[in-house]
Amino acid sequence: MCKPTFAPLIKTLILVRKSWWKILSFLLLVYTIVGGFLMAVPTLPILNETIRNLYFHVCMWFAMMIIFGVSFVYSIKYLRGFNIRNDIFAHQFAAVGSFLGILGYATGTIWANYTWISDQGQSLTTILKEPKLIGTGIALLIYGAYFVLRGSMTDIDKKARISAVYNIFAFAMLFPCIWIIPRLVGSLHPGGEGGANGNPALNFKDVDSRLRMVFYPAVIGWTLLGVWIATLKIRIQLLKDKSLLHE
Amino acid sequence: MMKHIAALLKKDILLELRQQHTFYGILLYVASTVFVLFLASPDKPAADTWNSLFWVIQLFVCVNTVAKSFLQESRGRMLYFYTLSSPVSFIIAKLLYNIVLMLLMSVVTLLLFYAFLENPVSDSLRFLGIVLLGGTSISLVFTLMSAIAAKAQQNAALIAILGFPIILPQLLMMMKLSKAAFGEVFRDGAVLQLVGLIGLLDLMVIAMAVILFPYLWKD
Numbered sequence: 001m002c003k004p005t006f007a008p009l010i011k012t013l014i015l016v017r018k019s020w021w022k023i024l025s026f027l028l029l030v031y032t033i034v035g036g037f038l039m040a041v042p043t044l045p046i047l048n049e050t051i052r053n054l055y056f057h058v059c060m061w062f063a064m065m066i067i068f069g070v071s072f073v074y075s076i077k078y079l080r081g082f083n084i085r086n087d088i089f090a091h092q093f094a095a096v097g098s099f100l101g102i103l104g105y106a107t108g109t110i111w112a113n114y115t116w117i118s119d120q121g122q123s124l125t126t127i128l129k130e131p132k133l134i135g136t137g138i139a140l141l142i143y144g145a146y147f148v149l150r151g152s153m154t155d156i157d158k159k160a161r162i163s164a165v166y167n168i169f170a171f172a173m174l175f176p177c178i179w180i181i182p183r184l185v186g187s188l189h190p191g192g193e194g195g196a197n198g199n200p201a202l203n204f205k206d207v208d209s210r211l212r213m214v215f216y217p218a219v220i221g222w223t224l225l226g227v228w229i230a231t232l233k234i235r236i237q238l239l240k241d242k243s244l245l246h247e
Numbered sequence: 248m249m250k251h252i253a254a255l256l257k258k259d260i261l262l263e264l265r266q267q268h269t270f271y272g273i274l275l276y277v278a279s280t281v282f283v284l285f286l287a288s289p290d291k292p293a294a295d296t297w298n299s300l301f302w303v304i305q306l307f308v309c310v311n312t313v314a315k316s317f318l319q320e321s322r323g324r325m326l327y328f329y330t331l332s333s334p335v336s337f338i339i340a341k342l343l344y345n346i347v348l349m350l351l352m353s354v355v356t357l358l359l360f361y362a363f364l365e366n367p368v369s370d371s372l373r374f375l376g377i378v379l380l381g382g383t384s385i386s387l388v389f390t391l392m393s394a395i396a397a398k399a400q401q402n403a404a405l406i407a408i409l410g411f412p413i414i415l416p417q418l419l420m421m422m423k424l425s426k427a428a429f430g431e432v433f434r435d436g437a438v439l440q441l442v443g444l445i446g447l448l449d450l451m452v453i454a455m456a457v458i459l460f461p462y463l464w465k466d
Contacts, residue, residue, distance in 0.1 A: 134415075138412045138416070142412045152405065165395060165462050165463055166409060168459060169459060173416075173448075173451075173455075176448060176451070180420065180444060181419065
């Protein structure tokens with residue numbers, strides 16, 4: 001008699017155990033959006049309320065780098081065992097990372113429109129020569145080249161191996177660049193003046209504690225959402241390539 | 248291993264000497280590019296413009312110089328090398344050979360630039376040093392890119408697509424460093440710091456090439 005009443009509960013428990021991170025991502029993003037729009041933020045000149053874009057724009061950049069990192073790890077794993085599954089993982093994570101990069105540009109454009117352009121009257125050239133825009137631009141070009149490289153080959157094993165080599169090399173070169181370029185070119189981003197203003201690449205101390213309350217959960221939430229999207233894409237690809245995977 | 252590298256290097260140089268048309272082809276490419284620039288640009292380009300033009304031309308010269316290093320090797324010949332030597336000595340020989348070739352081309356480009364487009368450089372010796380350093384960096388990256396493109400059975404266009412985003416930061420650093428030779432004053436130690444950074448990146452590229460090339464080589 002008791003069994004049927006417990007069955008749904010057990011089912012739910014299994015669901016929670018299997019996909020707790022998806023639930024976490026959902027909750028964190030609900031918190032990000034609600035808290036991001038309603039909680040108190042420091043009032044700063046020029047930025048004003050646009051500072052809330054921090055929870056969306058900067059997180060895209062963080063999530064992009066983390067997901068490119070995951071793609072990089074899967075490429076290494078591929079070269080260690082030549083398991084085609086790892087190649088599919090690397091490919092799909094790179095795709096999601098690029099998508100986040102584009103979203104980062106999109107949210108940044110909105111932000112720039114209300115701060116740099118309308119309030120500061122910066123020219124388009126100054127904005128386009130931003131080190132962070134250059135960094136993301138390089139990353140997107142690199143992964144664009146990665147997809148072109150993949151598309152240029154038909155042999156699956158060869159495609160996997162060569163693109164893994166390029167992915168590893170490109171990612172290893174990308175990271176130093178992201179640290180170096182902000183020190184070469186002047187920036188409009190916070191801390192961009194360099195020298196006395198601290199680390200031009202990234203400085204956690206620049207962020208007000210009220211912002212951090214939402215910012216950190218937001219980074220985790222968006223990254224998990226990116227991983228979620230990637231797993232869906234991976235599952236589709238695995239089904240498509242089922243005949244090749246000998247499973 | 249040293250013997251293998253030396254033998255492979257000698258082979259490449261001998262090939263170059265025997266098939267001189269490719270070498271002269273690149274020389275002609277450099278000359279005609281600079282000539283086009285001379286005709287297209289204003290009479291006296293500003294130092295900044297001159298500098299940017301120079302590095303962009305370096306980039307294109309490098310793509311064309313380095314491109315053939317792997318593209319010229321036929322499948323059969325690669326198989327032959329595969330039985331003879333290890334991938335590490337093969338890639339090191341290629342890197343060395345391309346550095347030598349690129350350094351030569353850099354000097355030629357520089358001389359042509361001096362000849363055709365005014366000379367805004369105030370410290371020629373220093374600029375020569377920077378150009379040689381830059382030539383080395385660019386040729387290292389493009390050697391590996393050429394290996395990848397050759398494996399994908401693609402042409403020089405793919406090398407440019409793969410290599411340009413990767414070389415961009417180094418190119419920016421080189422352009423910045425060049426300003427030291429245009430009489431711009433840097434803060435103490437900044438020049439050395441930049442040179443050190445470029446050198447470190449070069450070392451990293453070499454390490455990555457040595458680690459990754461064996462995977463490209465197996466078929």
